[in-house]
Amino acid sequence: MDEVRTITCTVCPMGCSIRVTLRDGEAVAFEGHQCKRGPVFAKDEVRDPRRMLTTTVRIRGCTARSVPARAAAPIPRDRMMAAMAQVRGLTVDAPVVAGQVLLADLAGTGIALVATGSAASCAPEADPEVAR
Numbered sequence: 001m002d003e004v005r006t007i008t009c010t011v012c013p014m015g016c017s018i019r020v021t022l023r024d025g026e027a028v029a030f031e032g033h034q035c036k037r038g039p040v041f042a043k044d045e046v047r048d049p050r051r052m053l054t055t056t057v058r059i060r061g062c063t064a065r066s067v068p069a070r071a072a073a074p075i076p077r078d079r080m081m082a083a084m085a086q087v088r089g090l091t092v093d094a095p096v097v098a099g100q101v102l103l104a105d106l107a108g109t110g111i112a113l114v115a116t117g118s119a120a121s122c123a124p125e126a127d128p129e130v131a132r
Ligand code: SF4
Pocket: 009, 010, 011, 012, 013, 014, 015, 016, 033, 034, 035, 036, 037, 038, 039, 041
């Protein structure tokens, strides 16, 4: 027997409400989307819902208190709370450079947390003005 589920597409700000018909757990029909990305999103949302984690990470050894970071790929939605708890407990040492892996495995997903910003160290030996 078919089941109908309504999913809000989050791919773009339009936020289309998509009615998805499921047959034996598989998405087989879509209504309400305004472009072809909607059914792709809805299919993934039914089978393996994922979200992008963007956050900040506490930093020590720098005047900045945190550095921006995000997951290297969308993580399973049911691992999001565990990943956030892991990030809250994380403190990294300056310097940090954009692209640096801050955590190799977010909540057992195998997906890394990567810095999206940089933070210089405040240690005197790292300051070229002080080294002169
Ligand atoms: S279906 Fe297309 S237009 Fe609608 S929210 Fe998704 S991406 Fe945007």
